[in-house]
Amino acid sequence: SLRRDIAAGLHADHAVQPDQIVAGAGSDDILDILIRLLGPRHIVISTPTFGMYDFLGKIQGARMVDVPREPGTFAVRVGAVCEAIRAHDASLVFLPSPNNPTGNVLSADDVRTLCAERC
Numbered sequence: 001s002l003r004r005d006i007a008a009g010l011h012a013d014h015a016v017q018p019d020q021i022v023a024g025a026g027s028d029d030i031l032d033i034l035i036r037l038l039g040p041r042h043i044v045i046s047t048p049t050f051g052m053y054d055f056l057g058k059i060q061g062a063r064m065v066d067v068p069r070e071p072g073t074f075a076v077r078v079g080a081v082c083e084a085i086r087a088h089d090a091s092l093v094f095l096p097s098p099n100n101p102t103g104n105v106l107s108a109d110d111v112r113t114l115c116a117e118r119c
Contacts, residue, residue, distance in 0.1 A: 028052050035060045040092040044084050046076050048101060053094040065090060074102040078110045085117045093117075 003021040010016040022037075024030040035043070035056050043057040044065045057064050065088050067080045076095060085093060095114065097106040106114075 028056070032056050035062065035092070038092055040090065042088040042090040042092075044081060044088070044090045044093040044095075046081060046095055046099075048074065048099075049094065050096060050100045057092075062092075063088070069099075069102070069104070074099070074104050076104065076106060076110065078113055081114065082117050 001018070002023050003018040006021050006023070007016045007018040022030060022033055024033050031052055039060070040057075040062050042065055043053065043062045044067060045053050045057075046067045046069050047054075048069065054064050065084050067077055067084050069076055076099075081093065081095070084090065093114065095106060097111070098104060
């Protein structure tokens with residue numbers, strides 16, 4: 001199967017199993033599958049960002065929690081995102097890096113801080 005072949009190609013470096021692979025027809029399809037699989041009640045986003053996060057989340061009945069980026073620089077307000085995750089018990093966060101449409105990139109430290117929230 002496709003999932004088995006992808007996992008075999010990644011296994012040597014990353015120990016990936018076939019049941020950890022999700023394949024789809026482009027990013028919109030993968031996002032839709034991800035939201036359907038997880039069934040989150042709350043999704044945190046940070047606008048401006050890719051519009052499909054909001055669209056697909058709402059279609060699946062999730063409440064979208066927006067933590068707007070810093071005006072002018074469009075930097076992610078990491079502390080505010082962490083607070084939103086805790087306040088809403090969010091089980092899914094979309095923070096692309098680089099972000100679409102701003103091009104902002106999250107630092108490794110910011111990613112570690114966000115991952116520590118374990119949503």
